[in-house]
Amino acid sequence: MTNTNNVVANNLKKRYRKEKIFAGFGLLSVAFAAFCLLFLLIDITGKGIxxxxxxxxxxxxxxxxxxxxxxxxxxxxxxxxxxxxxxxxxxxxxxxxxxxxxxxxxxxxxxxxxxxxxxxxxxxxxxxxxxxxxxxxxxxxxxxxxxxxxxxxxxxxxxxxxxxxxxxxxxxxxxxxxxxxxxxxxxxQRFFTNGDSREPELAGIRGALMGSALTLVITLFLSFPIGVAAALYLEEFAPKNRWTAMLEININNLAAVPSIVFGLLGVAVFIAFFNMPRSIPLVGGLVLTLMTLPTVIIASRAAIKSVPPSIREAALGMGASKTQVVMHHVLPLAMPGMLTGLVLGMAQALGETAPLLMIGMVAFIVDIPQTFTDPAAVLPVQIFLWADSPERAFTERTSGAIIVLLVVLVVMNAFGVWARRKLERRW
Structure with a gap:
């Protein structure tokens, strides 16, 4: 009996030791990731300030x-x-x-x-x-x-x-x-009020910020309603057969497609087929809409699935139609999760460069765009252009533009978290 107790005690010690080692590796990984992030932020801030x-x-x-x-x-x-x-x-x-x-x-x-x-x-x-x-x-x-x-x-x-x-x-x-x-x-102040320039002291990010804003407006007003409508149809109305299963698989696969492929699609469809001008926010927004739709659809479907079935059953039991159940009960309750997916998609669109390079938004644009059809650059592309410039002063402008981009992304994500907590309901 004593030998059995000793064996059990030794096994427990080994298990606890392994758990501590595993926890230590996890903590070390988190600390290493935090250190790399802190080092990156300090380096960018030091160069961009x-x-x-x-x-x-x-x-x-x-x-x-x-x-x-x-x-x-x-x-x-x-x-x-x-x-x-x-x-x-x-x-x-x-x-x-x-x-x-x-x-x-x-x-x-x-x-x-x-x-x-x-x-x-x-x-x-x-x-x-x-x-x-x-x-x-x-x-x-x-x-x-x-x-x-x-x-x-x-x-x-x-x-x-x-x-x-x-x-x-x-x-x-x-x-x-x-x-x-x-x-x-x-x-x-010229850094925030001027457009691009060949001279570093005159170069600013206002043109790129306006281009990004106009592009994201197009992306927002197309990707969110289309993505939510597609998610509602697939989860609430579509029959469960091989065609819908194939559609779901393709949507999941599109989320993993490299972004430059969407740029090639934009060149082939919007520019070559529809003869739309290059380097305008309208085309950029259409391309980014195609890229963010899978993310919005997947997040919206997950939010719809999280709504308890009892909500649907109670509404149906009270005599509501299927459409009334979806529009009056399921959609409002799933909206916080949908907004989270939207913020993720918009943040992804804001930081994209490759698809916009393919449609010509890499052009040198001095004037500030005012409409969706004015030639424009976007902030990530502006960073790409400045990073390739030989003048040393553009190094500061590049890092400064990165800081602005990070600030915008943090604000967007903070708004997403706030909106989710504001609208979220717990069961």
Whole structure:
């Protein structure tokens, strides 16, 4: 009897030891996954936080009509907007730069002018259009610096390292402007208000955000009603035969199809057959609808199955028709689960790149799209384009756009969780 007790005790110790080892491996796996996620977030945040700031350099600019190539209005009248718009603001900008840095040689002038962004002349134009009374006056304005200047001040100024792409001459000017307080780091509102640009300091994500929003609107208003209707039919009305079984299998298989296949389908059907334009949110939304439909249908069917049969039986017992049972009882109770599937599908659509590349949404689009038929890019494609750019400043913009994309995804998922808890009922 004693030997039997010892054997049982030893076996229990082995079992408990194995359970602890298994639990330890599980905890280690969770810790490793959390570490990788934390490392990724820290790396992206560290690289992308610089996109939220930019450098401006104050400059005293004289809006000389002779340099602008326009005539001063007589009798104290203000110049017309058309006249001010036609001025040569580049000449005014260069004159102010040469005077401030006291340069005369042609080589030095070219280097001095490159400290400011090519968008600085348009800033001068916009300022004078808003303040026409400043024509002929001298005004101190903070103008956008070149991306190389911004990179130097963010990463090399305090370290004392030489940034080769700036050069010694320009570096001495930048240091002088920084010490005098003329070069300042400010919040980069252009990152959120501008469209794409070849120049990193002018590039923004507004165009891509609008393109993503327009594309997701199409996806939302097509995938949700179609997906819910298909799920209701398959669960509540469709006869159980080999045809519906084959349809269910195909829906499950479509959920595992690579997204680029849907892009090829969009090219073949919407662009080649229906002759729809490339690179528009309407086509992008149709393609993403095809891609997200399986996810929405599967999640909606699972939500419908979770409704207790007693609900249906009670409604039928009270004399309700099949349609009334589904629309008045089953659908409202299954809606929280359906919304969860919708959020998952929309999050998947928001992060997709491959199918949109196939339909031409990889084009360089500067203008902000306003309608569903305007050429547009989307945020993941914008990230893809910037990541392939050679300029170092685009690294910050890429990581900054990733941060914005992650924030949008977190907000969407948080809304899904909130809506589910708000509408969910427990039995």
């Amino acid at each position: 610089g996109a939220l700031t930019t450098t401006t350099i104050a400059l005293e600019v004289t809006f000389d009509p002779d340099y602008l190539g326009i005539e001063m209005p007589l009798d104290g009248k203000l110049a017309s907007q058309a006249l001010l718009r036609s001025g040569d603001y580049l000449a005014v900008l260069r004159s102010a730069i040469y005077q401030r840095l006291e340069v005369s040689k042609r080589k030095d002038r070219r280097a001095a002018a490159s400290l400011w962004s090519i968008g600085a002349e348009y800033e001068l134009r916009d300022y004078l259009l808003e303040n026409p009374q400043q024509l002929g006056q001298t005004v101190a304005l903070p103008l956008l610096a070149d991306d190389e200047v911004d990179t130097y001040l963010k990463h090399y100024y305090d370290t004392g390292e030489v940034y080769g792409r700036v050069g010694e001459q320009r570096q001495s000017w930048i240091d002088q402007l920084k010490v005098s307080g003329e070069a300042k780091t400010v919040f980069n």
